[in-house]
Amino acid sequence: MVNWTAHHNRVFLSNRVSLMTAVLLTAAHLFSSAACAADSAVRLNPLQPALRMPADLTMHQQKLFAANARSGTVSIVDPESLCVLSEWKVANSLNGIASAGSFLIALDNHQHVLQVLRYSVSSDELAIQQTIPTAMDPVQIAVSETGQIAVTSRWSRRVTIYATNQDSNDNSAISHLCTIDLRFAPHCLLFLPENKLLVADAFAGQLAVLESLSGNIVSTMDTHGHNIRGLSLSADGQQIHIAHQSLNYESFISHEHVFWGDVMQNNLETRDLRDVLSASRVTEDSSRHIYPLGTPSVGSGDPDEIVVTRTGTTLLLLSGFQQVACRTDNHLPFFRLKVGRRPDAICMNDDQTRAYVANRFDDSVSVIELSGEQPKITATISLGAGRPLTETEVGEQKFFDARLSLDGWYSCHSCHTDGHTNGMLSDTLGDEGQGAPKKIASLLGTHDTGPWAWTGSKPKLEDQIRTSLLVSMQSPLGEHELPVPQLAAYLNSLEPPPSISAARGETQNSDLINQGRKLFEAHGCADCHAGSLLTSASVYDVGLRDESGTTEFNPPSLRGVSQRDRFFHNGTAQSLTDVLKSGHHNSDDLLSNDEVIILIAYLNSL
Ligand code: HEC
Ligand code: HEC
Known part of the structure; x- marks a missing residue:
């Protein structure tokens, strides 16, 4: 561990006053109404025990910035001394951070806003310049070479694109370009050539290509995998790397099946960029190459972010296994570097001599030196004092x-x-x-x-x-x-997700929803999906039978049901319409088309 404490005692002893203010303001934030965003960044003392959980990293003005999920702070690290220069409270919780020319943008996933931040190197001050509302549950941010900013928002299933404008006085502003509604909840995103944007599913295996200027959806495709957490272009820019997992439902879980990787594979998939851009379904599969990261006895759980250097070195985080998989050429096998717990974000400096890895569960950053023959871990930077965990x-x-x-x-x-x-x-x-x-x-x-x-x-x-x-x-x-x-x-501690319509803030047609609620009761749905939890403790036969002959199942709670994409114990219903029209559900009392529409409006509001 690099020791930054001595360096910082000096800074923070002279900063007692701002520390006091920080504590007061933090308390005020906790009790302030959800609609009001923080209006100034507050300097905190990294020596103050806290749980930070760094979720994202970016380089900006030769400094390293970490966005901390749990503390809502930004830690600023000096790459020369490997010291934390300062830590700033800008939100209750942060999911992402990116550099966009002369300013930074942080994703505040508590207030659902972008915090536009300006950093002064000379005074080591971070200030909030602008607060911009974005779609609910922002999870990742990317900035294109032309200054476009794209944000994925998970529960609202939206991508929002912004333009940056900078005047001659270096005053920058961000303006909203378009908001795109998706059929899936998005997470990862990657700008592609020709003003295209690639967006990946947060849960299952969908990919969508969007026009970043108009917001039109050009194509969607399926990786046949899930948990897509890394997207990157290859060194020559001709291929796309996708980190995901694939689960074989036909292989029942046993020691042997897990050992041989028959149950779950952790993959690095590579596709030709031109196939993705042309969305040609014929070539889609022929250009796919899958590199299985796991082999028996070599854990590779939960592949996450990827970076590829100009010279073709690939670094891929294995977030569940405390390692980074590295190769110095596409044709070479991966070897591993050990980092901290849950490596969850990676970024490189401008000349690509170093990569930094955020270890989310260690409040630390691992430094990987890239200038030698092979990537090597050379330091671990602590982001501050920890506290005991609950x-x-x-x-x-x-x-x-x-x-x-x-x-x-x-x-x-x-x-x-x-x-x-x-x-x-x-x-x-x-x-x-x-x-x-x-x-x-x-x-x-x-x-x-x-x-x-x-x-x-x-x-x-x-x-x-x-x-x-x-x-x-x-x-x-x-x-x-x-x-x-x-x-x-x-x-x-896990709460149900908001319905898609609530997450999108769509004015709800309460008449239709009320009618839906009445139908729900009239058709006896509430007998089994009862009370405010919309479930009950018994098992019922609704006309479905599994392969072992079981016919009685416990009804799932319908809270947040619109955020699921497959239904029933066997996943056979692909939509709520399928559930209601399947005849496998509530089959004695067939619903008319109008009733289905009204019931779905109600289910979509839960
Ligand atoms: C290989 C995939 C897989 C993994 C890994 C897995 N689960 Fe599950 N989990 C399932 C499936 C499938 C079900 C439904 C099983 C059933 O009902 O027969 C389930 C059901 C559950 C349920 C019951 C939910 C309900 O509403 O009835 C809980 C709780 C749960 N899992 C917790 C966990 C925890 C905690 C872990 C890690 C220790 C875990 N699971 C790991 C696949 C998985
Ligand atoms: C007799 C009890 C019963 C009644 C009545 C009933 N359900 Fe269900 N419901 C279930 C059970 C049990 C399941 C799970 C069945 C399975 O997956 O095998 C289920 C599953 C569902 C699902 C899928 C949830 C998921 O996540 O997979 C939806 C949606 C649903 N019910 C809505 C309704 C609606 C709307 C009505 C009224 C028209 C209704 N149910 C009436 C027992 C009932």
């Missing part, structure tokens, strides 16, 4: 830790992406039999919707978690080492 926070770390599974193949998050679902089926033997794969359940809001498992066989959440660890994960841990209480505390 049980929920420990549980969160376990949830994203692939080392809980056999040989580190995957984590809970590989299937239950960020606590939600990757939308796939998996044969986790949850029903105690093999050959009957089940749809992976969303865990957002799971705390009060017991019993658990589709068959309702687990009366206690802890029982389900123990089974998840021992069976789904084939955990190498002994019975007494299983982090069941911690994972339960974390799952208990």
Whole structure:
């Protein structure tokens, strides 16, 4: 660890006053109304114990900036001394940060705004210059070479594009260009040549190519994978690298199947750029190459961000396995570098002599030297003093830790992406039999919707978690080492997602929704999807049968149901219309087309 403490005692002793103000302002933020954004950045003391959780990194004016998810602060690091120069509170929580010419933009995912920040190197001051509302739940930001800014927003399923304008006095402003509604919840994004923007699914495997000037959707395609967390162009700019996972639902989970990588693969997929741009379905598959990152006994859980240098060195984060996979040429195999816990973001300096990796669960940044023959870790920078973790926070770390599974193949998050679902089926033997794969359940809001498992066989959440660890994960841990209480505390903290229409702030047609609510009751839906949780503890036969002959299932809660993309225990219904028209559901009392429309308006509001 590089020691920055001595350097900073000096700075912060003379800064007692601003520290006091910081504490007061922080408290004020917590109680201020959701609509009002922070109007000035507040200097904090990195020596003050805190949980930061760096989520994104960028270089700006020769300094390294980290956006911290949990503390809502920006840490500014000097790459020369490897010291934290200062830390600034700019939000309650931050998801991303990017440099855009003379200013920085941070994603505030609590207030759903962009914070436009200006940094003065001479005084080491960070100021908020502008606060711009963006679509709900912003998760990632990218800036193009021509100064366009694109932001993906997950629950509102939107991409928002902005233009930057700079006048002769260096006063910059950002203006909204367009907002694009997507059918899937987006996460990663990458600007491509010809004013195109590639956007990837946050949960399943969809990709979309957009026109970044008009916002038109040019094409969509499927990677047949899920958890797409890395997108990058190759060194020659002719290919696109995509980091994702693929889950084989036909392979039931056993020690052997996990060991050989039959259940889950962690992939680096490469496609020709021209095929992606032309969206030619014929060549789409022929230009695909998949590099499987995992081999037996070599964990590779949860591939994340990728960077490729001009000379063709690839660095790919393995966020569940505390490693970076590296190769110095496309034709060479990957080797590994050890970094901190949950490496979740990577960036390079301008001359590409160094890469920096944000270790989200260690509040640290690993420094990778790229100028030698092979990439090497040369330092680890602590972003500040830590504090003891709560049980929920420990549980969160376990949830994203692939080392809980056999040989580190995957984590809970590989299937239950960020606590939600990757939308796939998996044969986790949850029903105690093999050959009957089940749809992976969303865990957002799971705390009060017991019993658990589709068959309702687990009366206690802890029982389900123990089974998840021992069976789904084939955990190498002994019975007494299983982090069941911690994972339960974390799952208990997860709230259901907002409906898509609520996330988009669409004026709801309350008449239609009221009619829908009445129909829901009149058709007896509320008998099984009862009360405010819209579920019940029993199992019912609604005319569906799994491969093992089971016909009785526990109804899923319908809170946030519009954010799911496949329905029923076997995922056969692809939309809410499918559910209501399937005849497998509520089959004695067939619904008219009008009733279906009205019921869907209601379901979409939950
Ligand atoms: C390989 C994919 C996979 C992994 C990894 C996985 N799960 Fe699951 N999980 C599933 C599937 C499939 C179901 C539904 C199983 C069923 O009901 O038969 C499920 C169901 C659950 C449920 C019940 C939800 C409900 O509403 O009934 C909980 C809780 C859960 N998992 C927690 C976890 C935790 C915690 C981990 C990590 C220790 C984990 N899972 C790892 C696939 C997975
Ligand atoms: C007799 C109890 C019962 C009634 C009545 C009922 N449901 Fe269900 N519902 C279930 C069960 C059980 C499931 C899960 C079935 C499965 O996946 O095998 C389910 C699944 C669903 C799902 C899919 C949720 C998901 O995430 O996969 C939706 C949506 C739904 N029901 C809506 C309705 C609506 C709307 C009505 C009224 C028209 C209704 N249900 C009536 C028991 C019921």
